[in-house]
Amino acid sequence: MNTSVEYMGLTLKNPIIVGSCGLMSTVDGLMQAEQYGAGAVVVKSVFEEQIIYDIKRNTKFMAPTDHYGVSYEYIAQHVEADSLNKHFDVIREAKRKMQIPVIGSINCYSFENWLTYAKRFEDAGCDALELNMAILPYETNMGTDDVERLFQNIMTAIRKYVSVPIAVKVGVHFTNMAQYMQQLSWMGLGAITLFNRPINIDIDLDKEQTVMAPRLSTPDEIYNTLRWVAILAKKVRCPLSASSGVHTPDGVVKMLLAGATTVQVVSCLYKNGLPYITELVKGLEQWMTEHNYERVDQFRGKLAVGPSEESSLFFRSQFMKHFAEI
């Protein structure tokens, strides 16, 4: 049996990728993911805010103007380089020690740093780069066009600036999800990752304060991802990586049947530990054996909406069928 898949020009021994998260911030964590059988890993994102925070923390005793004869600018650059180098050292060492693809991840807010960080990641030797584009339309004066234009400008510029394959990881907040994802896929992307999961906010009623909602996904969250993977897989011009709500081997198989090329997992590894990757791989192999499949491409996308099939019709008819049966 062969579980390998082609993803962004890389050959993965299986479609299971450990998604970007704290477990993937050290060489040790990355190597464990490989040891337990992951097909690839996405390193914890470098967040521009974190770098800016480091700069502020290290220069808090200085005025932005010259204080001790040393320029603020000079120290800030030094701190930024130092903070970034810690991330790049992880990539360099992981690449030296590991066989499976190592995918870098960045999350910036200034246009310039999207480009600078992407280039630095490429130079550090990552096999591909995932752009964690968690740009949400929070502001009432921000229209659909503004968000979409921002995405497109960043991607076009990065594509010109670096040569490693680029995946873009998007959230669920798009007005015209199907059409826009198709347009993104025409921009020469290596892959689209569906979906990022924003940090949710809850309210503590005793303290009357906002607090962080649970960070981990629940198995129920698979259905939204499954829907969009099935709708888009045969309509976009690049592979899809499914992320959000995959907690079991069955979940992995469902995403592949819906048309995902790879499946990213995070929350289930926080709950069960990194050895659970082995269970996911074994479960996929067992299902393939039971269904007489030798290769993943024999069943991948079997349940996706066809390239010229109307998705709305497909989902509407499913809806009516379901309610007619009740």
Ligand SMILES: Cc1cc2nc3c(=O)[nH]c(=O)nc-3n(C[C@H](O)[C@H](O)[C@H](O)COP(=O)(O)O)c2cc1C
């Ligand atoms: C603790 C934690 C840290 C995360 N950090 C990142 C990150 O740095 N970059 C990123 O793109 N996604 C990050 N994510 C999101 C995951 O990569 C993933 O998209 C999300 O958790 C949904 O997948 P899941 O249902 O398998 O957890 C993080 C998730 C968790 C739980």
